[in-house]
Amino acid sequence: MSSHQKWNWMQEELKQLEQKSQLRSLHETTILENGWILRDGKKMLNLASNDYLGLSERLNRSNLTALIEEEERISSSLRFGSTASRLIVGNDPIYRELETEFASFKGTEDSLVFSSGYMANIGVMSTVVGRKDVVFSDRLNHASIVDGIILSRAEHKRFRHRDVEHLEHLLKKADPNRKKLIVTDSIFSMDGSVAPLKQLVELKNKYGAMLMVDEAHSGGIYGEKGQGLVHALGLTDEVDILMGTFSKAYGCYGAYIAGDSVLIQYLMNKARSFIFTTALPPVNIAAIQRNWSRIQAEGWRQKSLLEKSDWFKQQLQSRGFNTGESESQIIPLIVGDNKKTMEFSALLQEKGVAAVAVRPPTVPEGTARIRFTIMSLHQDYDLERALVLIDEIGECLKVKK
Numbered sequence: 106m107s108s109h110q111k112w113n114w115m116q117e118e119l120k121q122l123e124q125k126s127q128l129r130s131l132h133e134t135t136i137l138e139n140g141w142i143l144r145d146g147k148k149m150l151n152l153a154s155n156d157y158l159g160l161s162e163r164l165n166r167s168n169l170t171a172l173i174e175e176e177e178r179i180s181s182s183l184r185f186g187s188t189a190s191r192l193i194v195g196n197d198p199i200y201r202e203l204e205t206e207f208a209s210f211k212g213t214e215d216s217l218v219f220s221s222g223y224m225a226n227i228g229v230m231s232t233v234v235g236r237k238d239v240v241f242s243d244r245l246n247h248a249s250i251v252d253g254i255i256l257s258r259a260e261h262k263r264f265r266h267r268d269v270e271h272l273e274h275l276l277k278k279a280d281p282n283r284k285k286l287i288v289t290d291s292i293f294s295m296d297g298s299v300a301p302l303k304q305l306v307e308l309k310n311k312y313g314a315m316l317m318v319d320e321a322h323s324g325g326i327y328g329e330k331g332q333g334l335v336h337a338l339g340l341t342d343e344v345d346i347l348m349g350t351f352s353k354a355y356g357c358y359g360a361y362i363a364g365d366s367v368l369i370q371y372l373m374n375k376a377r378s379f380i381f382t383t384a385l386p387p388v389n390i391a392a393i394q395r396n397w398s399r400i401q402a403e404g405w406r407q408k409s410l411l412e413k414s415d416w417f418k419q420q421l422q423s424r425g426f427n428t429g430e431s432e433s434q435i436i437p438l439i440v441g442d443n444k445k446t447m448e449f450s451a452l453l454q455e456k457g458v459a460a461v462a463v464r465p466p467t468v469p470e471g472t473a474r475i476r477f478t479i480m481s482l483h484q485d486y487d488l489e490r491a492l493v494l495i496d497e498i499g500e501c502l503k504v505k506k
């Protein structure tokens with residue numbers, strides 16, 4: 106068998122993906138100033154970034170100096186590389202410093218850094234529940250939560266998106282003696298909708314379940330200093346497992362779990378995605394600390410992000426587009442058909458707007474969409490120009506309601 110023939114089955118599957126307009130590919134992208142990018146050499150307005158507050162800066166003398174000052178402050182050497190897992194010899198003092206300070210910021214007893222949000226979610230889910238337990242998960246929760254549930258081997262009960270009545274129906278039917286975990290995104294990554302956190306707390310108390318909230322898209326943005334949505338709603342003490350990332354509004358990389366000390370100690374001992382992986386480089390942690398202090402000091406970033414997002418969403422709606430249930434900086438323009446969504450995104454890119462088409466299986470069948478995300482750095486005139494283009498293309502493809 107030639108080396109080519111060996112992969113015939115893969116080629117066949119890739120062809121099928123292409124036929125369904127579901128084939129993915131990588132595009133070289135360079136980040137420019139003020140929410141612009143160079144994508145495959147073409148300059149575009151970036152309406153597809155998770156760097157909501159514009160903190161993922163280009164390395165320059167000033168931020169490099171800030172990192173060196175950080176090194177002097179922490180009096181340990183700031184290394185660019187890692188040496189081992191945290192549990193072996195990779196536990197640079199900077200980790201515990203961040204974890205302790207971050208826990209008091211979030212209002213929890215302790216916190217633990219994971220290498221990424223994906224690793225945190227699979228690590229926690231597969232640790233706190235097991236074969237005999239049951240997880241109640243919003244149907245639109247992030248893929249990392251879904252993968253974590255699969256790894257845990259717990260029974261997976263999916264409730265309809267933000268539907269607390271459906272969740273209660275499922276909770277009522279569950280064996281009261283089984284360990285139960287309710288899990289939800291705080292802001293849903295493909296819809297921009299907000300979880301009904303207060304009602305979820307009521308249900309978790311009523312049915313004796315644990316509650317885990319993923320604050321990937323609300324951390325750094327909501328709350329007076331960016332503590333997140335759970336904190337803003339005064340629910341910190343009611344949420345058993347708080348998860349969030351440093352990869353979105355924080356403009357860095359990495360993630361955290363915040364909660365009671367015993368939970369953190371348990372995860373440190375049991376979560377395989379914490380134990381069996383190399384620690385993030387200390388310089389990454391220093392960058393998180395720097396961006397985190399800017400989040401607290403530069404409140405104009407959050408304010409500008411939320412104002413621009415509201416305005417952009419209203420403009421889309423007033424032009425007759427379906428923005429679903431978005432209440433945040435993530436604004437979907439729901440098209441429905443996969444092919445039309447791809448066409449929409451391709452036309453936008455041709456005209457200099459990067460907004461990525463999101464198709465099944467990332468979103469449910471028949472709800473393919475363009476996912477717009479706003480940044481606090483976007484200039485009003487750039488957003489206005491983008492709206493004119495979106496309007497023209499939407500009209501041409503007959504996408505409006």
Ligand SMILES: Cc1ncc(COP(=O)(O)O)c(C=O)c1O
Pocket residue numbers: 221222223224226247249290294319321322350351352359360
């Ligand atoms: C809700 C949610 N949780 C978890 C993740 C994973 O985070 P990370 O990109 O840091 O792995 C993401 C982002 O992709 C997300 O949107």
